[in-house]
Amino acid sequence: MKIVESVPNFSEGRRKEIIEAIVQEARTLDKVWVLDYSSDPDHNRSVVTIAGEPKAVTDALFNMSKKAVELIDLRKHRGEHPRMGAVDVIPLVPIMGISKEECVELSKELGKRIGEELKIPVYLYESSATSRERENLSEIRKGEFEGFHEKIKLPEWKPDFGPDKVHPTAGVVAVGCREFLIAFNVNLGTDNIEVARKIAKAVRHISGGFRYVKALGFKLEERGIVQVSMNLTNYKKTPIYRVFEVIKLEAERYGVPIVGSEIVGMVPLNALLNVADFYLRLEDHNPNLIIEKKLLDTIAKEVDGE
Amino acid sequence: MKIVESVPNFSEGRRKEIIEAIVQEARTLDKVWVLDYSSDPDHNRSVVTIAGEPKAVTDALFNMSKKAVELIDLRKHRGEHPRMGAVDVIPLVPIMGISKEECVELSKELGKRIGEELKIPVYLYESSATSRERENLSEIRKGEFEGFHEKIKLPEWKPDFGPDKVHPTAGVVAVGCREFLIAFNVNLGTDNIEVARKIAKAVRHISGGFRYVKALGFKLEERGIVQVSMNLTNYKKTPIYRVFEVIKLEAERYGVPIVGSEIVGMVPLNALLNVADFYLRLEDHNPNLIIEKKLLDTIAKEVDGE
Structure with a gap:
């Protein structure tokens, strides 16, 4: 099974029922798992960690975004963390059996769907960015929700997908493939x-x-x-x-x-394996020799119905 | 989910259909997974690696042993590797969420069942051993299948479970909990x-x-x-x-x-994490921070119906 991780950020860190409703959208799908989520009331922001089969992960991200659009109104949102959208940023991270190129493709499919179906302007960022200025998330987010009504009119800030106008309550969103941080x-x-x-x-x-x-x-x-x-x-x-x-x-x-x-x-396991590799001067770098990794692959294959 | 690994050794490394029939017994059960198996024709011996939920693993081991008893006749077995049984040795290795003590208990339950139901004399070895002499597998195996007909009569070699006579075609077996080698x-x-x-x-x-x-x-x-x-x-x-x-x-x-x-x-993942810990002087040794480990736990919980 191919595994992608995502840590979408939502602009709600105080009202538990809203956070739960968003997370629930990822829980109800097969082949995607919620690994963690946490909220910061001061930032008024929640970060959810999900991972699973690429298609299932993007379905979950779409459904979570849809729920966030329903329940979050950025016009009333106050918090310490800069934000430009109800679903503010959706990074996709290749974990296992998937290349950066495939992951970029995945982010574009998701961005297109969010733009067209949820009517939210979408900016592709990091490895998915369509221009140098859009690689850096903080460059995109500059001006935040309030400033985006003007920023979006600039030709260099025309969205990659979706309408050319900020969504009235959900703002805009950045979607992209990046490496594990x-x-x-x-x-x-x-x-x-x-x-x-x-x-x-x-x-x-x-x-x-x-x-x-x-x-x-x-x-x-x-x-x-x-x-x-x-x-x-x-x-x-x-x-x-x-x-x-x-x-x-x-x-x-x-x-x-x-x-x-x-x-x-x-x-990621590979980041630690690199450490062991270096210090022990291992001649063969093979994560599949790690029993937990082998077990994960084997169970994942079964879940995948292979 | 608790995870136990086992690498049972079977005294057949040439006839593929027999090896496959034995491995198949582990494949048909839920919550246990065949990670690997390999055969050595010169040794005339096969090693299977399985892992999963403790009860499922011991069920698989019992079923594989039963199949081995049906299909392997040690009286006709020749090979370079010393052996004393059709199923020669069954090590149980605690991998995740299970203590050595629990693992020893598990090996005793399995040994008792093999002794009573398959009528094979069972010797508990390594951490499960009931005397110092039985800790070392090679001490138990000394004399091999052919010599065991006499050896078993010695009071110090009375089996821990099963009959006091060598199984005519399947010999004797060692079962025990040990650390990962x-x-x-x-x-x-x-x-x-x-x-x-x-x-x-x-x-x-x-x-x-x-x-x-x-x-x-x-x-x-x-x-x-x-x-x-x-x-x-x-x-x-x-x-x-x-x-x-x-x-x-x-x-x-x-x-x-x-x-x-x-x-x-x-x-095991922990063996490599120890390496990273040492060289990077990590202050917090937490395998659950490794994304693949977290994903394994999460998926395993789901499979487990928790």
């Missing part, structure tokens, strides 16, 4: 924030570091230490271990030890 | 077999090394290098990375580089 933090045995900041600069793309690393230095007040907090946006091209080893090297020059690290949220 | 080899950049042998001695239990390591030095003639070939019999207590690092240290003193390593056959 890993939140990886490294903790340093010092209370000197400058060390964390310098190391963050050393590894992050924007200041000359690795292409797929975003990084900031933080203080962990309670522990009296500092942290390099990162998003790895493509672990296949910028693997965890390489970033870790460079941080270790840079920390050494300040005489600062690495006291630990953490992965926040979920991580 | 990892075949891990490290390749050294030298053609000097002595280096591999010395390092094997350094890490293996029998000569003063790690408790759960068996190791030998080999020549890889084609590549012109040598290999430390190992079985790690308890990766939880003797983790892969620790053995690897000691081999690296010992190799250094001979000025020999490590050119690679390999895991032969399957490996």
Whole structure:
């Protein structure tokens, strides 16, 4: 079975009954599973993690979006997190047995359907983007729901699918294929924030570091230490271990030890297998040798009726 | 869902129709999955890997054993591998959500059923063993099928379950709970077999090394290098990375580089997660953060009707 993951973001983080009604849409379909969901009342936003067979996942995403359009009115929405739609963004992430190209195709099919059937303007982003400006989600979202009524009139912001007018209550939505995003933090045995900041600069793309690393230095007040907090946006091209080893090297020059690290949220098996590969110098990288992966494939095949 | 793995060994590695008939018994049950099977004609032996819900796995093992008793006659069996039964050994391995104690209990239930219903003498081995002598499978198997007619009469070799007489065609069987066995080899950049042998001695239990390591030095003639070939019999207590690092240290003193390593056959996710944990100094070891593991749990729960 091919497996795609998606973490759609909805602009409702307070009214439980609405969040539940949206999640329920994914639960009622075969071959798609709700792995997790969480809401932030301050952001007034919910993030749902689903995964499954590609067609089932896009069906679930469509049904969830439809429900969100019914139940969320952005004209009354207030929250700390920037947002432009009732369903704000729908990333599709290839997990197993599916290429980036297939995943991009999938996002376009879903975007077309949302545009045509739900009458919401759709912007393809990340790997699915139709222009450079649309690759970056925050570029698309700039102006938010309120500003989009004007922004959408600009020729460079004509939607990829759907009407040329903002949906009156549901706004617009970004749909796209992207790589799995890993939140990886490294903790340093010092209370000197400058060390964390310098190391963050050393590894992050924007200041000359690795292409797929975003990084900031933080203080962990309670522990009296500092942290390099990162998003790895493509672990296949910028693997965890390489970033870790460079941080270790840079920390050494300040005489600062690495006291630990953490992965926040979920991580694909392959990202960890890469770590074992590197340090053990494994000659054969085969995730199917991992018994849980083999079991997943076997059960998934059965569920798939193969 | 609790998951148990088993790799029963059957004394038939040549006649395909018999092997298929045995494997088929595991395929027809719910909540148990055949992950792999392979036969060795020289050994005249087949190894099947199944995994699933504990009760379903033991049902499958019983049905496979019953079929093996019907179809295999040890009086006519010749092969290079030592053997004492038509179904020779049934290891049960706890994979997920099940303790060693529960797994031992499971092996006893299965042993009792095989003894009583199939009239085969059963020896509990490894963690399930009822005496020190029975922990080691090769100790039990000594004498093989032919010698067991006498051996079984010795008071110390009275079976744990079943009749006190060898089954005329199916012999005896060992059933027990054990940890996952990892075949891990490290390749050294030298053609000097002595280096591999010395390092094997350094890490293996029998000569003063790690408790759960068996190791030998080999020549890889084609590549012109040598290999430390190992079985790690308890990766939880003797983790892969620790053995690897000691081999690296010992190799250094001979000025020999490590050119690679390999895991032969399957490996539990946790064994690799341990590696990532160690090298990245992860502060939180949580396999459920791995998306494939989460997906497996979620799908398995659904299959389980929870």
